[in-house]
Amino acid sequence: MGIQIRNLCKTYNGQKVLDHFCAEIPEGVTTCIMAPSGKGKTTLFRILLGLEEADSGVIKGLENRQLRAVFQEDRLCENLTAEANIRLVQKGKKGKSQEFLQQVEEGLLAVGLKDCGKRQVKELSGGMKRRVALLRAIYADWDVLLLDEPFKGLDRETRECVLAFVQERFREKTVLCITHEREEAEALGAKIIAL
Numbered sequence: 001m002g003i004q005i006r007n008l009c010k011t012y013n014g015q016k017v018l019d020h021f022c023a024e025i026p027e028g029v030t031t032c033i034m035a036p037s038g039k040g041k042t043t044l045f046r047i048l049l050g051l052e053e054a055d056s057g058v059i060k061g062l063e064n065r066q067l068r069a070v071f072q073e074d075r076l077c078e079n080l081t082a083e084a085n086i087r088l089v090q091k092g093k094k095g096k097s098q099e100f101l102q103q104v105e106e107g108l109l110a111v112g113l114k115d116c117g118k119r120q121v122k123e124l125s126g127g128m129k130r131r132v133a134l135l136r137a138i139y140a141d142w143d144v145l146l147l148d149e150p151f152k153g154l155d156r157e158t159r160e161c162v163l164a165f166v167q168e169r170f171r172e173k174t175v176l177c178i179t180h181e182r183e184e185a186e187a188l189g190a191k192i193i194a195l
């Protein structure tokens, strides 16, 4: 069924940020939204998450769906370890299970964060935090994953590792990713929507 966005409008202080924006986000596919800076990508993202209200327009297909998001700012708990941040979003006992911890360790290794699981987030670099935020979202339960520039601040080699890792996890899932880089969209095999 996917997500249908129809005639979305948003104006800030007389500035039209979204002007009758329409899009189809297919189910089970990665879609990348691309546009230059300041064109309203984050505004759209916030509206989809229900954090901002559109002036008009309709969004269908998000009713009763579990959404997860990675924001431009990482929103991690700085005093907790990377591993604890990732476990935090798990309900019940799952986060403490040996199987889950093993998965997290494998994920950290795959994105170039070997031996970082036990380090406090405040000790990590911006690019390292980005990857922890991404892993936290990926390992949570979700129907739709929204990512706002998830690969920002990563060098080419690291970005390639992360892209390869997430591509596996995004297979047949509904992911909406905001990016400036066509290369990233192509690496994800994504449908591209220009804003």
Ligand SMILES: Nc1ncnc2c1ncn2[C@@H]1O[C@H](COP(=O)(O)OP(=O)(O)OP(=O)(O)O)[C@@H](O)[C@H]1O
Residues within 6 Å of the ligand: 012, 013, 017, 035, 036, 037, 038, 039, 040, 041, 042, 043, 044
């Ligand atoms: N809460 C707000 N109040 C007033 N103006 C806002 C607000 N949020 C966003 N804007 C304006 O809306 C426009 C679009 O901002 P938005 O952050 O959605 O762009 P973006 O495409 O995500 O940019 P970037 O790629 O740089 O992150 C900008 O001109 C911004 O100043």
